[in-house]
Amino acid sequence: MIGLSHYLILSAILFSIGLVGVIRRRNLLMLFFATEIMLNAANIAFAALSSYMHDLSGQMFAFFIIAVAASEVAVGLGLLILLYKKYGSLDLDDYTMLRG
């Protein structure tokens, strides 16, 4: 039988995968992917809590998270396009302008 803790632990595992991606990645597009993974992990936790507590608030928060993620992608990709036009690359190491 699958309990609430199964879903919460799965969500924690997925969140830490996304976190490792955010720490490890140097490419900005890959950083965006890792952010999406983290948002989805939070969504799973919300949906599981909402289902096991018989409360719809969790699903509402998941909807708003999806809306936030969609707007984040729209604005973020616009900024990425501007950065790519300016520097010709998406690598974070190419954006270092201060050198000591």
Add this chain to the structure above:
Amino acid sequence: METFAFYFFAVLITALFLVTVLSQNILYAMTSLAAGMVLISGLFFLLGADFLGVVQLIVYVGAVMALYAFAMMFFDATGSIKERHSHPALVFLLGGLSAVLMVVIFAAPQIGQHVEALYPAAAGANNPQAVGLVLFTKYLVPFEVAAVMLLVAMIAGIILAGKKMERSLSKINDSELEQNGGKDEQ
């Protein structure tokens, strides 16, 4: 049956997202991310959140991943990318530590027994009906604010990505193009 479905989805999602995080190819990363999103909607259906599962399919797989695909064409990122990793062991140590922290945080509602339903699901309504009942009564103001936020994001995306788009290439006649020569290449 439910147990089998849960473990099936969980293992596949974890593997696909690991591919997303560890792969050196943006195309592989994006494809596995999209597949993982589809399987996550399967988890939502398993939890009885039908409407959330459908929204996940439409918005994430349909809209967000399509947007990423277009961006990938724009960035010409089909080859593998090179990244400089300075401290790989430190990264996994930090990730593991935060994973333990996350398990504790997410398991906290299990340990605390004082969690109770604020808005219980309406009896006798199936999931989309119950979602509509709650969304348009208790969460009406956040819903409208989210609509305004999406509008702002749309305008911001158009403004940011669409600079110099008023110069349509198809409207320039040939003599003008030959005059300018290679100047517009950048």
